[in-house]
Amino acid sequence: MARKRTLPLIEDFDNIPEEALVPENEQPYKVPEHWKWVRLSSLNKYEAQSINPKKTPASYFFVYSVPSYSTGEPEYIAGEDIGSTKQVVETGDVLICKINPRINRVWSVSNPPDGKLIASSEWIVFRPTIGIQDFYRLYFSSQYFRQKLTSQVSGVGGSLTRARPKIVSGYPVLLPPPDEQKRIVEYIEQTNAKIDDVIQRLNQYLEEAPNRRAELIQAGVSGVLTKNWRDGRGNSADKSESMAPEDARKWGSSQILSRKHPKCDEGIAPSISSSELLEKSAVKKSKKLPRIADFDNIPEEALVPEEEQPYPIPEHWKWVRLGALLKYVQRGKGPKYANLETGYLAVSQKCVRWEGLDLTQARPWVASSFQDLNDVRLLREQDLLWNSTGTGTIGRIAVVPPLRENLRDRLAADSHVTVMRTTGLLDSKYLFYFISSIHIQGQVEDGLASGSTNQKELGLAVIKSLPIPLPLIDEQKEIACLLDAALSRVELNMELVQEVLDKVRGLRQQWISAALAGKLA
Template sequence: MVFTNSLSSYYEKMLATGEVKCIDEEIPFEIPQGWEWERFGNVMINKDSERVPLSVAQRQHLKKTYDYYGASGVIDKVDKYLFDKDLLLIGEDGANLINRSTPIAFIAKGKYWVNNHAHVLDVCSEMALSYVALFINAISLVDYVTGTAQPKMNQEKMNSILLAIPPVKEQHRILEKMSMVDAFIDKYATLQTKLDSLDNSVYELLRKSILQEAIQGKLVPQIAEEGSAQELLEQIKAEKQKLVKEGKLKKSALATSVIFRGDDNKYFEKNGNTEMNITDEIPFEIPDSWSWVRLNDICSYIQRGKSPKYSLIKKYPVVAQKCNQWSGFSIDKAQFIDPDTLSSYGEERILQDGDLMWNSTGLGTLGRMAIYCSTLNPYELAVTDSHVTVIRAMKKFVLPQYLYYYFTSNTVQSVIEDKSDGSTKQKELATATVKTYLVPIPPLMEQSRIISKIEQLASIMRG
């Protein structure tokens, strides 16, 4: 029994022994006149002994008629019931005791079954169950929980909770007022959810708009002194010829096409002596200093990975589709190849910094891209599996981050499945398709300015 003396200190008398002790340090806050503090166990009737746990296997073939409660609410239905009365349930164990992601105390109604993960309680007076639930959900239970890996609030700890008890009529007035407040809270939560959704959609729309402006040459101004993309393509061609002579590129890499706009403003592509009208392929107009080009003509390597022989030896990770997320590249999701099979991959298949890794199969994952960064790989090196295409740009002339922004733009992503090969169940970006993708190329310095501007605007949007 808890009481105060003439000095307004709080004392507790143990009825069994008659011992009296001061509990001022335990009292969390002052209460109005007419209210009383009391230990939870002194005003509640515990029915835990009537609980019966049923395993998943036991419940599997039962008729689903009555609610089956666990620590956080209804988790199943069963064909019989243990209780047929409104009772208070309080979660006995689980992380929710600490993080309180859902209410820890709730009222069970009707006919139902309770397992051994929820305390079952009734009141021994006219006190309202819903008020007790409200109080328990409002306070921190950290001081009454044992264990960290597996938090638990046993009967002894629960019974020691100090409960602030108002007169019965005031309890009901409190509950009535809270029901009104809950209606406002629910309305606010709904509006907040809509606002969060709108914020996310606005952010995504802005991001897409920025990327679209960027790849069309509208995000940063053109500067004549930076030269033209045509000059850049000539430099790439010369560099490829040099690499072929040095044996670092195959001669087939020199077979490039030239895309130009005719006097009638139509676009043409010239391959050797063959000239084709490709106006229908051009998605938008670009500045005069830019050029349209096939992806293969500005890359030194475009190729799928191999189907690996996996190993438990964590030496050489294999980048798969799940490693390429829109949030970035994650080696943590990778499996590993058998180290003895690395030589069968060939040196060119070993990933290099700046390599674009493009998911080339599947529904939902098709077209997702990330940039390989060796500093994010704690292992010696990495390769890709056969579902990921590696795109290695001529990095002296074409910045991988610019290509990344182009291939993640709405121009590419919105039609990725339409331009893919394969069936409706298994879409695929064939290597030949990837190599012939049209890319709008600005001069090198403008590429750098575009990247900086996109990153600056993204930082502002993130707040």
């Protein structure tokens, strides 16, 4: 930090020059009596020394730059590739970033394996006369110092602000005896290690939440969740076919996607494309899939052959074609949009969210055009809406919830959304969970959908041809109920974990502040 020295340097803790001490009325907060508050410049023996690396093009330098701070390591660069003059630094220096000081960037210069140490001019270099490097790094990162640093900056604002070295040189710096500095650093490092471990575990829980949801849903639509329910109703025949709970836990997303079940040596039917699905099923333009009216008398054309069945299910369940369980399945109609509210709404892909139907994204539909729609196109409670076009949106699904009186018969899907209305043999919420499963979602864009990358289409024939595991309606409702409860618990646990995570992160700064105030035993 280039300056004309105005304060004497502190060389000995027990003999601090009076001019270097901070008056009591300027001291930031109370500390133990034997600790001292001193001016930063009285502890900083750094004398500015610049270097132009291009003058030694073959030499290599460790460059402490602002962009490389986030990596935790200085860049290792040849002199010929360094475009500007730098500051010479050395092991033991502490670097305080001047630019945009709202971002807490304080760096300890460490001993290099081989090469010269330099830093960009965006760092204030602090080279302590006495004390522990890591203690000063912690102090310069502390809440008090950061607030002080951001309170007196130059520049127009935001990322263009800079701390002013001349002013910073007069800031109060906490100076405990060196042996206490060492104990404080050791305590904080040990505490931080414990906090980091807790944070890592909490973050891991949050990161695993999608897999946890996927495993629960897959356990539901494969019969695992309702095994005890079936056993209680006397369905003992399921024991040989349904997965054991421990197998369901082992059956992760990657195995579901590849159709590899733990108990199957040769795996299960591989992923199938939309063209293969249509070729193997009865749903072609020339054939109409029969509707299933009775669980005990399912037409053979509606059943899925054993070699096409994606994964094991309980013995009394059936693999059937989805189209045979739908009394209505159709793409929506292209709307004629109105500029003003009409009381009629076009439900688009934006409205179809995983968490439910979001009508705030719906646009007004011209009244006369909407009133010309066939009644069957008007959305009803329990209809399923499946986004059927577009990379990134295709595959999302939602169930139409109970509607307020002013919305009944006033909603219709646009042409990018497929509407599915189930028969009495298929519960809407069960179908929602089946389509939400990794088994389906894992192949929507790369398998079930056809077309170019940005023009993916989920065709009606493919939807009708989809194999779906069919238990009796009572068990479907039980599965939906169990999944509702289990997934709600997952969401609640995630909220609680996030709250704990925020508190733990806050504790880190509290402990550091307490340590830097001498309040730790």
